[in-house]
Amino acid sequence: MKSIRFSRRRLVTISLAGVMTGLLAPLQRNARGSDFPGYTESKGVLVDLTRCVGCRTCEAACNLENQLPAPERPFNDMSIFNEQSDHLRRPDDKAFTVVNRYDSGSSVSPVYRKIQCNHCQEPACLTSCFVNAYTITAEGAVLYNHQVCVGCRTCMIACPFSVPAFCYSSAFSPQIMKCNFCYPTRLVQGRPPACVEACPRDALTFGERAELLRIARQRIKRNKGRYINYIYGENEAGGTSWLYIAGVPFNEVGFDEDIPKQPIINYVKDFLAIVPMVLTIWPGLFAGIHLLVKRRATAIDNDPKLAESDHDKTAA
Amino acid sequence: MNYMRVIILFLTCAMVNSFIVDAVFASGDDSIIEIGTIATLYSPVLFDHELHVKYASCVECHHHTTGEEPSDPYCLPCHSGEKGIAQNSCNECHTNGSVDETESDTSVVTYHNDVPTLKGAYHLNCIDCHEGIGTGPIRCSGCHVLTGAGEKFYKTEKRDQEGGESK
Secondary structure, three states: OHHHHHHHHHHHHHHHHHHHHHHHHHHHHHHHHHHOOOOOOOEEEEEEOOOOOOOOHHHHHHHHHOOOOOOOOOOOEHHHHHHOOOOOOOOEOOEOOEEEEEOOOOOOOOEEEEEOOOOEOOOHHHHHOOOOOEEEOOOOOEEEOOOOOOOOOHHHHHOOOOOOEEOOOOOOOOOEEOOOOOOOOOHHHOOOOHHHHHOOOOOEEEEEHHHHHHHHHHHHHHOOOOOOOOOEOOOHHHOEOEEEEOOOOHHHHOOOOOOOOOOOHHHHHHHHHHHHHHHHHHHHHHHHHHHHHHHHHHHHHHOHHHHHHHHHHHHO | OHHHHHHHHHHHHHHHHOOOOOEEEOOOOOOEEEEOOOOOOEOOEEEEHHHHHHHOOOHHHHOOOOOOOOOOOOOHHHHOOOOOOOOOOHHHOOOOOOOOOOOOOOOOOOOOOOOOOHHHHHHHHHHHHHHHHOOOOOOHHHHOOEOHHHHHHOOHHHHHHHOOOEO
């Protein structure tokens, strides 16, 4: 009898300790994650939409640098912009970046916008990947490793910018394709990405992210009336390495203005922290309680005197 | 594989090196200037300086270096009433770096921290002005002639068959 009581008390104590550990451990992790302001030396690219004339040289440079398959039509074929009324082009497994034309209501002349991975500071693709196929470098490049990827495509759903593309055409070695910031060939040596270097109008400016933010503010301030007073990417999804300034409202040129200003992981972090606790502690805890209750009931059934003596002790 | 690598390396080097523009005065001071930029992708641009003098005042391209008052009010506090300087060709100030960080955090006055690259300065100034006055080429092929390497770069092999429009 005594041994049963001792076991129960001890079990409850251990269980409670386990529950408290499970609750407190993720809280400490939370504090660390949200306090991280990003690497100080983090690089970025400032995209000035008022400078882009849609020459598509960045697309050609990207294609060459990453040895991507040849496009269906040449990169200096501008008629491609006339056929986008039905659907705008987007990066896919054959092109890490595409330029689209927008006929904005606020601008007489069309506005061109380059799309590629924005290289978030706290990437949703990275946090959603359960095999750690994504890594982020100190330079801010978000890289994908096809060797560990299992092809679940969660990153495609997690990305708030819908950037990762799946190589459906490959039956045996399908993988995610997306801009890698030219990290392996250029960024690692401190050189700007191929698209930036190719841009003839300096619509793309490479530098340290903090410096680019200063330059963006300066351009907005110096050129009154040329820009909307907003830097897209400064805070979107917790901040991105690629930043944008434009002369028209961002929602008129295809930017999603509803993207939250905090990292996507923040929305699921609290829930995800509970999952290990539920999966590991709850089964043991409740199974133990169930067995104890059942064992006591069985013992009482087998020996009615036990129930009486137990009742007496409680009364005393 | 190696062949592709050599081509890529060559094109990359050529693109970087081609920013170094040598403005050659072909025949007389104010006549045709050959801008030998991006020699691999495009053949040199023949710039008619004399023609442009009729359309634009010096400051619109040379800023404060010719002795005229700068048109940009932002430049006036320092560069007002200056005499012209001898080195007033574009590549004296517009270099190849992406962001000029000579005046960054440590500098109190950060006026020259966003100077366009040489290639950027040409294309920004030329195209914006041409668009503004409604004349002059605003598309690539208006000034440039693609070279063989340029056709490879832009993957124009199929262009003739499909009849795509070239910019």
